[in-house]
Amino acid sequence: MGKTIQTKLRGQTLILSSDKAIFWKEESILVLADVHLGKAMHFRKAGIPVPLSAGSDNLQRMTDLITGFSPLRIIFLGDLFHSFHNEAWEQFGEWRAGHSVIDMDLVIGNHDILPEKEFSRFDIDVYDPHLVHGPFVFSHEPSDEQISGKYHMAGHIHPAVRLRDQGRQRFKLPCFWFGTHQGLLPAFGNFTGTAIIEPALEDQVFVTTSNEVIDVSTLL
């Protein structure tokens, strides 16, 4: 489950993992965004030689998070599977069966192009365009629209921030971002890119390295 950092939001305890997931402690819900399973295979089918092993440890990393947090429920914030049906979906199905006691929900993302019956086959409840639970609205894409004063949690962006060192050195690191009304999760999947966001002064930002999750809000 990597190293963690704890933060409070709308009176709830959120544990941010360096493995790019949020564990909502009070409700025992694990939240993951943009896993992009099957993407490597999808690219290969189109003749783009991504190594097959790319993204292959996504399932193992999800297992590690389950072992670490023992969640009752997992919410995927979209782009769970990045392809039409391929063998990687069946591998996911086997993994799902191994964790059948956990409820799993998916908010549909723009790359989730599988037919709905594939999700019900593996006992995954599908929501479109969002899922509301407690003080939070979970969706794939961020939105400026406020839903009855609730806080919006989204993925889709694959957020990262640039950090500037003295001199010319700059780093780009994936991050969790929390604004006043909505927040973004980093992309969980290994075979995914990032997009630079520019946080405002009052925002909260936590970057992830392969070992740690670090609060950089004070550096703003």
Next chain:
Amino acid sequence: MEAWQACLDGKSGIVNAPTGSGKTYSLFIPALLEAIREEKVTGKTPERGLRIIWITPIRALTKEIEASANRAIEGLGLNWRVEVRSGDTSTSRRAKQIRNPPELLITTPESLHLLLATKDYPKFFRHLRTMVVDEWHELLGSKRGVQVELGLSRLKSILPGLKIWGISATIGNMDEAVQVLMGDWQHSDKVKLIKSGIKKKIEVVSVLPDEIETLPWAGHLGIKMLEKVVPILKESESTLIFCNTRAQCEIWYQKLLEADPGLAGQMAMHHSSISRELRTWVEEALHEGKLKAVVCTSSLDLGVDFRPVGTIVQIGSPKGVARFIQRAGRSGHQPGALSKIYFVPTHSLELAEAAALREAIEKQEIEQRIPFVRSFDVLVQYLVTLAVSEGFYPDQVFKEVKSTFCYNSISEAEFEWCLNFIWTGGDSLAAYDEFRKVDVIGGMYRVTDKGVALRHRLSMGTIVSDQMMQIKYVSGRRIGNVEEWFITQLKPGDIFWFAGRSLELVRVREMTVQVRKSKSKTGKVPSWQGGRMPLSSELTAVLRAKFDQVVNGDLEDPELKKLLPLFELQEQRSILPSRGEFLIEYFKSKEGHHLLFYPFEGRFVHEGLGAILAYRISKLVPISFSIAMNDYGLELLSPNEIPIEKALEANLLSLENLSEDIRASVNAVEMARRRFRDIASISGLVFKGFPGREKKDRHLQSSSQLFFGVFSDFEPDNLLLLQAYDEAMNLQLEEGRLRLALKRINEQKIRLSYPGSATPFAFPIMVDRLRERLTSEKLEDRIRRMKLEVIKS
């Protein structure tokens, strides 16, 4: 004439001639004569079909070649057809050319490969006698040159009687240029290098400032010299003003207009971000003598001759001898005419460069063009190209590929890797894997999937451009392109200067920036990246000799004479090093401890050297540095005392362990990551999508960065990844040049000086804003004290 004979004798080779010396005819006439001779011998008209392919690197030149070819055909009374085939040629025209080929086809390296991606290409090429590669010196140092090599290897194999001729301006490695073009023919006696012997007369005139800044500063783009440039424009019918960067070009244009409002309507701007239509208009107006002046960048280095242009102005260092000669040659087109070029220094030390340039031209010390070797990205693309059209057998193609200069050292295992990359996708074929690109049918590699073939044809080529956004007026008229990152710095209502106009950003829609004209005089100027080329090693060598001249009291060059106060101050505060000496300066200021070295080897070498020296010193004591450099020297700046004497005793400048120290000190990963961007695109890893079909392909979009990470993690021996590291070491860091520089320094006497304050040599380096850092801290620790980049809201 020598070329005529050699060509008629069935030989191949290179004609070495400057631009505008009738070189087109030197090869085209004999090809026509050959056809006439054939007709006489056989008594019948030769079968119609493609006889000559003329490859040119620049589309703009095709028209001119077409016109001269047509004149020659008319002159000899032949009924040949001449056609152009390039990215601008319509699909229907191209199809017609395949069905009914012209005798002479003028095309580009990219279009040649597209022809090889066409079904039945052997039939199309079957009557081909002569292949001419124009401006070979331009192609040689690029991956487009590799494309030419590969294309020739295929054509040589299917057409045993083929003649190959290159046309090249003089470069420092003329013999190598022949070897690269000829491939395995290089040792054959049918290969000739024909020198025209025509030498253009060039006069270099420095525009001297009234007063010399003894502490030169590199930041003001030479604008101070503006009032001296205006009279030069007045004297000449038409003038080209060359700038090194597009930003400098925009600023000079703006300032010239302010200085002489009479130029409005008679002056234009030309750089590669301006729309094709606008550039064509400028070129035509120049041709017709309608323009008094054009402020331009390297975008006008090559291309058609503008006869009315009588004067050239170069703003700032041209960084190389060849580029300077090329630019000077854009004036004085009449045979035997003098080409006059004015050099405008942007800071005083650049004056010494003018003196060096004059001498280098006199002695013909011209840069080499280093050919690419082992470019697996281009090879992978080429193999798919062949698989898309006729299919190929690996044994045959391996032989052909190995016959080229670029792939001469490729091993069977490496070739096998490339085959697997396109067949199985690198991995061994797993049962459920659906990797599809190239199929192997009866030992033949073919593409059968229509989608794969289409995607390949659309993404062929070796020129990779940045993500660009179109700039348009709200009414829809195009103005040009600008890099995405510049636009992201602006918000609606902001004013910026582009193509000589003041524009207000209205809105951004997808990849289009909508603007309207603004009356505001102040605005941002896009500072495009990539304007920081290093001085060439040829130029730095002559420059070092010029400094030595000063030490010996030889001030014959007016520039050096003008610089005398600067040299005197240098000598007064520190040392003016002679040829046999290597100067190191060490002093303290409010900023910290400054350690300066002056190898005069160009920016890239100094960048690498700076990192190595910092690393070696930091092994002696715990210390952190920031490193700055320019073309003349480099600076290590530290908050702590730098143990320079101890470091020199410990062989700071030694050649020993150089490779290891480079690897330990230079951020090779970052450099390789940057090189990988082009490699990923050329090898077909990154697909940009079809025009108008974005929706369907969006699930295939990715970035080279992503692939770089994936390969580094999961396939570290991937040849494309290794190629990125090789390119970083050889092209970016110039490891070879760095080694030679250190060797030279080791033969010199080290003079360590302790000036009381910054010297004229040190000052321009110290104010340089680009700094690198060397440190061994953990990433996580660094993050904790770094700054986040934020939007100010």
